[in-house]
Amino acid sequence: MAMLFFTVIGSFWLEIALKVGVLRRIKRVLTSIIPVGLVFLLWDAYAIKSGHWRFDRNQILGIFGPAGIPLEEILFFIVVPIAAIMTIEAVRTVKKNWPVTNL
Amino acid sequence: MSYTLIALSMVIVSLLLDVFFLKVKLVTRRVFWVSYAIVLVFQLLTNWWLTSRNIVMYNSDAIIGIRIASAPVEDLAFGFSLILSVLTIWIYQEKR
Numbered sequence: 001m002a003m004l005f006f007t008v009i010g011s012f013w014l015e016i017a018l019k020v021g022v023l024r025r026i027k028r029v030l031t032s033i034i035p036v037g038l039v040f041l042l043w044d045a046y047a048i049k050s051g052h053w054r055f056d057r058n059q060i061l062g063i064f065g066p067a068g069i070p071l072e073e074i075l076f077f078i079v080v081p082i083a084a085i086m087t088i089e090a091v092r093t094v095k096k097n098w099p100v101t102n103l
Numbered sequence: 104m105s106y107t108l109i110a111l112s113m114v115i116v117s118l119l120l121d122v123f124f125l126k127v128k129l130v131t132r133r134v135f136w137v138s139y140a141i142v143l144v145f146q147l148l149t150n151w152w153l154t155s156r157n158i159v160m161y162n163s164d165a166i167i168g169i170r171i172a173s174a175p176v177e178d179l180a181f182g183f184s185l186i187l188s189v190l191t192i193w194i195y196q197e198k199r
Contacts, residue, residue, distance in 0.1 A: 010145060043109060051162050053161050060158070087138045091134055
């Protein structure tokens with residue numbers, strides 16, 4: 001949970017300081033993170049079930065979603081993608097002449 | 104090595120999404136790599152926190168065993184595919 005707070009603090013200041021306006025485009029944020037988040041949560045569920053990784057029950061909140069996924073993992077796939085979007089938008093704000101696509 | 108294989112597959116899927124399906128081609132852009140580099144620094148920091156304190160633990164059968172900042176090297180592939188997929192879809196929506 002501390003890690004998630006750190007990520008929020010580390011990235012969301014860009015929203016104010018550089019006015020990246022990511023949260024203003026919340027629909028576009030959601031359409032970007034929901035499909036990817038669902039795929040990764042399926043992976044997470046499979047990895048937990050197969051024992052690829054596990055979590056120390058004493059160091060997590062102990063609240064679990066579907067398929068035994070800790071709440072922190074679900075929040076991770078919301079917080080981290082938003083932080084990444086804010087990062088690229090911040091870079092674009094600072095480096096306005098760097099093209100982002102050739103479409 | 105199951106985590107290794109899934110993580111590598113996801114890197115390939117995210118590259119296919121970016122280059123062939125949505126044709127955003129973010130991986131050819133400096134803006135992506137600079138952004139990824141920034142994210143990577145924070146990923147290494149938070150990964151180190153989560154793994155060195157054993158908040159998250161990995162089955163040694165699932166990984167190849169190479170560790171970077173105390174976390175399995177596979178986490179880099181995990182993070183890269185997550186970030187590339189999200190940013191590809193984010194930018195794709197802007198250009199439609």
